[in-house]
Amino acid sequence: MTTVWWVRRDARLADNPALLAAQEDGPAAAVFVWNRGVHLWSGRRRAHLARVLWSLKEDIGGALGVRRGEAADAVLAIAREHDARVVVAAREGSPAGIGAQDAVASALAADGRELRLVGTPYAVAPGRVRKSDGSEYRVFTPFSHAWREHGWPSPAAHADPEAFVPVESDVDLDERAAHADAEDPLTARHEFREERVREAWEGYVDGPLARYAEERDRPDLDSTSHLSVPLAYGQIHPRTVLAATAAMPGEGPRKLEAELAWRDFHADVLFRHPRAQRESLTTVLPDDSWTTGRDADQAFMAWRDGRTGFPLVDAGMRELAATGTMHNRVRMVVASFLVKDLHLPWQRGADHFRRALLDYDHAQNQLNWQWVAGTGRDAAPFFRIFNPAAQASRYDPERRYIERWVAEVDTPAYPAPMVDHAAERAAALADHKRARAGAGG
Numbered sequence: 533m534t535t536v537w538w539v540r541r542d543a544r545l546a547d548n549p550a551l552l553a554a555q556e557d558g559p560a561a562a563v564f565v566w567n568r569g570v571h572l573w574s575g576r577r578r579a580h581l582a583r584v585l586w587s588l589k590e591d592i593g594g595a596l597g598v599r600r601g602e603a604a605d606a607v608l609a610i611a612r613e614h615d616a617r618v619v620v621a622a623r624e625g626s627p628a629g630i631g632a633q634d635a636v637a638s639a640l641a642a643d644g645r646e647l648r649l650v651g652t653p654y655a656v657a658p659g660r661v662r663k664s665d666g667s668e669y670r671v672f673t674p675f676s677h678a679w680r681e682h683g684w685p686s687p688a689a690h691a692d693p694e695a696f697v698p699v700e701s702d703v704d705l706d707e708r709a710a711h712a713d714a715e716d717p718l719t720a721r722h723e724f725r726e727e728r729v730r731e732a733w734e735g736y737v738d739g740p741l742a743r744y745a746e747e748r749d750r751p752d753l754d755s756t757s758h759l760s761v762p763l764a765y766g767q768i769h770p771r772t773v774l775a776a777t778a779a780m781p782g783e784g785p786r787k788l789e790a791e792l793a794w795r796d797f798h799a800d801v802l803f804r805h806p807r808a809q810r811e812s813l814t815t816v817l818p819d820d821s822w823t824t825g826r827d828a829d830q831a832f833m834a835w836r837d838g839r840t841g842f843p844l845v846d847a848g849m850r851e852l853a854a855t856g857t858m859h860n861r862v863r864m865v866v867a868s869f870l871v872k873d874l875h876l877p878w879q880r881g882a883d884h885f886r887r888a889l890l891d892y893d894h895a896q897n898q899l900n901w902q903w904v905a906g907t908g909r910d911a912a913p914f915f916r917i918f919n920p921a922a923q924a925s926r927y928d929p930e931r932r933y934i935e936r937w938v939a940e941v942d943t944p945a946y947p948a949p950m951v952d953h954a955a956e957r958a959a960a961l962a963d964h965k966r967a968r969a970g971a972g973g
């Protein structure tokens with residue numbers, strides 16, 4: 533009997549429990565639903581998705597079906613076409629992901645069929661790490677200890693690339709992937725084939741990982757893993773990454789594991805507090821602290837376009853525009869600048885990142901913005917305000933990163949700083965003090 537594999541953020545054959553479950557009783561029918569949400573993605577992200585799916589389709593002998601429409605309709609249609617009683621998929625924990633899986637489950641149930649959720653895109657499923665009384669960890673460090681203690685299974689076996697039945701598509705991936713090449717020329721860093729992603733990761737384990745702990749904060753060096761893009765599309769599972777790091781001694785592997793714990797922590801927070809996708813979890817500023825109207829729009833545009841006159845901020849925003857990614861240290865600096873120097877709400881920056889990032893991940897983006905803004909669970913305290921000049925001298929000491937992205941930095945063509953950092957810092961701290969006084973703290 534055929535089982536349907538509903539492909540979500542898990543376009544891979546390796547270490548994929550949902551796919552293995554779908555192949556248990558024979559060949560599976562694989563479908564990805566190109567829904568309205570995907571149409572709202574940035575062109576760059578859609579282009580990458582087209583390549584990722586194109587590659588998966590090639591890996592399974594052309595059997596993948598890619599269907600337009602909403603998940604509930606499209607998955608039900610495939611189940612009926614293939615006379616499948618069961619659909620298997622990985623479980624999502626974000627509000628949109630939960631909404632989609634609930635809708636698919638209801639549509640299937642109404643037709644006498646079943647959605648079976650197997651595995652998640654995380655080492656430990658959101659909601660699983662709990663204190664002994666069952667409540668959530670609000671602070672990252674104890675969460676990360678309990679997360680390690682909870683543990684995760686070894687990577688699952690590789691799925692059979694031949695055990696698939698062909699599924700009809702109404703989205704032409706060849707055309708979309710070709711169009712993607714024209715729109716957004718491929719860089720080696722944004723590898724989209726599952727096998728090459730794994731090879732790149734293995735190369736990283738044999739190379740820069742040993743230096744990760746010392747160099748990860750340096751945007752001028754290329755020492756981070758670049759895993760965020762394949763993790764966002766599911767071409768590698770964090771368990772596969774953790775199995776490799778566990779076998780290695782040293783600070784680098786431990787630090788990378790801690791970063792994956794942050795990934796699970798943010799997913800856990802969003803799962804438990806769905807409102808965190810738009811609302812601050814803690815109020816740190818009075819409502820009248822924000823810049824508004826035309827001033828706000830002009831400030832936002834200068835930030836977005838990388839012409840604030842603060843070289844590290846501008847380098848980051850230009851890197852984002854050019855590549856769809858940005859170094860983590862620089863993400864923190866540009867985010868702090870938007871919220872604490874320009875006094876714009878974190879949601880506005882997060883929306884821009886959603887449009888621009890290739891590695892966009894709803895939980896990671898929204899909760900990292902809340903971390904920088906001081907409004908999240910275990911966030912940086914609001915009074916920790918990044919000084920862009922000091923951050924630049926510390927983390928880009930020879931200005932190699934800045935000069936790579938802001939070639940005109942030392943010429944008259946480069947704008948003067950748009951604000952006085954010391955004055956804006958003082959204003960932000962005064963606003964924060966008012967909020968605390970208002971809250972009685």
Ligand SMILES: Cc1cc2nc3c(=O)[nH]c(=O)nc-3n(C[C@H](O)[C@H](O)[C@H](O)COP(=O)(O)OP(=O)(O)OC[C@H]3O[C@@H](n4cnc5c(N)ncnc54)[C@H](O)[C@@H]3O)c2cc1C
Nearest residue numbers: 756757758759760791795860863864891892893896897900
């Ligand atoms: C304002 C802001 C927005 C962000 N938006 C996203 C986003 O949309 N998608 C995304 O994947 N990451 C996001 N991050 C986290 C982080 O910047 C990226 O994961 C990282 O820069 C990706 O590069 P890398 O894979 O080489 O990271 P590495 O340093 O090699 O880290 C390895 C992996 O650990 C995880 N990780 C690292 N740092 C963090 C972190 N701070 N929070 C959660 N997980 C982390 C990622 O999965 C990453 O791929 C954001 C950070 C900030 C400050």
